[in-house]
Amino acid sequence: MVGIIDVGGGWRGIYTGGVYDYLLDNSIDIDYCLGVSAGSANLITYVAGQRGRLKRFYEEYSFEKQYLSIGNYFNKGMLIDLDYIYSDITNSTGKDPLDFDAVMKSQKQFVAVATEAKTGKAKYFSKSDMSFDEFTLLKASCAIPIVCRKPIAFKGEKYFDGGLSDPIPYKKAFADGCDRLIICLTLPVDYKKSAMPEAFVRFLLKKYPEISEHVISSHITYNKQIEEIIELEKQGNVLILYPEDCFGIKTISREKEGLRKLYELGYKDAKKIEAFLK
Numbered sequence: 001m002v003g004i005i006d007v008g009g010g011w012r013g014i015y016t017g018g019v020y021d022y023l024l025d026n027s028i029d030i031d032y033c034l035g036v037s038a039g040s041a042n043l044i045t046y047v048a049g050q051r052g053r054l055k056r057f058y059e060e061y062s063f064e065k066q067y068l069s070i071g072n073y074f075n076k077g078m079l080i081d082l083d084y085i086y087s088d089i090t091n092s093t094g095k096d097p098l099d100f101d102a103v104m105k106s107q108k109q110f111v112a113v114a115t116e117a118k119t120g121k122a123k124y125f126s127k128s129d130m131s132f133d134e135f136t137l138l139k140a141s142c143a144i145p146i147v148c149r150k151p152i153a154f155k156g157e158k159y160f161d162g163g164l165s166d167p168i169p170y171k172k173a174f175a176d177g178c179d180r181l182i183i184c185l186t187l188p189v190d191y192k193k194s195a196m197p198e199a200f201v202r203f204l205l206k207k208y209p210e211i212s213e214h215v216i217s218s219h220i221t222y223n224k225q226i227e228e229i230i231e232l233e234k235q236g237n238v239l240i241l242y243p244e245d246c247f248g249i250k251t252i253s254r255e256k257e258g259l260r261k262l263y264e265l266g267y268k269d270a271k272k273i274e275a276f277l278k
Contacts, residue, residue: 002277003032003178006039007168008142009186010251011062013038014259015243016184017054018266019273020046028273030182032109034173037163039184040112040141041086047108047127048099056096058259061089068252077149080252082139091133100132111176113162113169114140117151120210122165124172129155145211146204147252164214168225170232182273183229185242193219239276241269 006016016039023030023046035043045053061067066084073079090098103110110127114137129137140152140159151158166172173181198216205212214221232238243265247258 001031001177002180002182003034003173003176004030004043004182004184005034005169005173006036006043006184007186008035008037008039008042008163010038011058011253011259012186012243012246012249012251012262013042014055014058014249014263015186015246015266015269016042016241017058018263018268019184019241019270020054021051022267022270023273024049024051026274028277030108032111032173032176032178034111034113034169034176035141035162036113036167036169037142037144037161040162041138044098044103044110044112044127044138047106047110048102049106050099050102053096053098055263057085057089058263059256061085061096063254063256068254073149078143079147080142080144082142082148082152086135086138086142087133090135090138093133098135100130103127103130109176111172112137112141113166113172114143114152114154114159115162115165115211115214117158117160117208117211120165120214122162122169122172123157123159124169145208145215146201151208151211160208160211164211164218167218167222168229170225170229170238180237180239180276181232182239182241182276185226185240187242187246188244189226189230189240189242193222195219239272241266241272243269 033043072081136154140154141162143152144161201215247261249258
């Protein structure tokens with residue numbers, strides 16, 4: 001079984017938007033789709049078969065005040081309004097609804113990871129954990145600590161961003177039956193993440209000590225997993241897709257020309273998947 005992992009990365013996720021549009025344009029089906037953070041929302045659009053939808057989110061909707069603003073942070077406790085994105089826009093009555101019927105009918109497996117706020121452990125969910133006009137799972141997977149002051153309540157627990165506990169969940173994909181794996185990064189593969197200021201993190205996340213520990217050590221976890229997947233790629237059962245250049249686009253970054261270039265690069269790089277699958 002062939003799988004694809006999308007690690008998210010905020011606005012840099014438009015890179016994988018280009019990847020998925022290439023797959024849809026060329027009728028390339030991936031059996032197993034595992035999303036982390038914004039990667040879960042990106043992949044669900046691919047599962048739905050909605051070409052161009054991700055490009056609209058990054059190049060159009062993300063510039064709206066309701067999508068991202070300081071006012072959101074003070075009024076709703078989240079800088080990026082996950083309710084606006086995954087309810088107001090995404091619901092059946094929204095301006096760009098997810099084709100939920102297509103998601104449920106698709107033969108593709110969909111998995112999203114979130115991090116339990118109480119324990120800091122990874123929890124994996126499937127599309128069966130979503131229902132019509134109910135996409136709290138996506139909000140839970142995308143709830144970045146500090147950017148979101150509080151975790152997202154879902155199925156009796158509270159969750160933060162899945163990237164805290166399992167930023168590149170390749171072991172989960174292999175455990176679920178994948179024998180070949182495409183891993184989509186949104187940073188250059190040789191990029192090394194740095195530590196965040198420990199005292200600052202502990203102060204802001206004092207209500208969630210397990211999460212603060214994950215944030216403090218997140219650079220170590222990510223960098224170690226990058227080394228591991230590079231070794232797997234050498235063995236031939238993993239393909240790593242990543243942007244050689246992010247064109248100035250950061251996790252939260254609204255610059256139209258850079259977004260356009262990053263999307264086009266993702267579309268171009270996706271051609272490597274065809275050779276990998278042969």
